[in-house]
Amino acid sequence: MESIGIKRITITNLRSMVKEMTKERTFVFIKPDGVKRGLVGEILSRFERKGFKIKALKMKWLTIEEAEQLYSIHRGKPFFKNLVKFVTSGPIVAFILEGNSAIEVVRTMIGATDARKAQPGTIRGDYGLDIEANIIHASDSRESFEREYKVIFNENEIISDY
Numbered sequence: 001m002e003s004i005g006i007k008r009i010t011i012t013n014l015r016s017m018v019k020e021m022t023k024e025r026t027f028v029f030i031k032p033d034g035v036k037r038g039l040v041g042e043i044l045s046r047f048e049r050k051g052f053k054i055k056a057l058k059m060k061w062l063t064i065e066e067a068e069q070l071y072s073i074h075r076g077k078p079f080f081k082n083l084v085k086f087v088t089s090g091p092i093v094a095f096i097l098e099g100n101s102a103i104e105v106v107r108t109m110i111g112a113t114d115a116r117k118a119q120p121g122t123i124r125g126d127y128g129l130d131i132e133a134n135i136i137h138a139s140d141s142r143e144s145f146e147r148e149y150k151v152i153f154n155e156n157e158i159i160s161d162y
């Protein structure tokens, strides 16, 4: 009996260790077009229903400096200036999501950058028709996440386990 008890505890511990190891965070923001069109609730709801936990949430109007920092990897590209102008044209809603393989799963859920080509069922595929006004942004790697969320959130704004 005792050995079964020990086995159970070990498996439970292993499960929670694996869960802990596969937990990942990603940074997302709904762009001014998504906010203006009233898509915030719909978009947050998709992520919540999928099983992600919202760890931080903020509505704000980006400054030009913040937008340039967020998109620093695109500096010098032909679309950079217009992109900065667009994401500072109205408020955004930014959040941090946590869950299994969050970066990859969220990127799949938002769909291709060019909303005209995004698959139906994805956020851009269902609500967009443009490559610039494409509703939503999500980090494409752990490195991007580490750089991007710090532009918007302080560490003390991220909620610990709940």
Ligand code: CMP
Pocket: 074, 079, 083, 113, 131, 132, 133, 134, 136, 137, 138
């Ligand atoms: P996002 O996923 O936020 O990352 C960079 C953004 O640049 C992209 O979505 C688009 O909104 C914007 N963008 C505008 N033109 C282009 C382009 N030609 N190629 C890629 N991204 C573009």
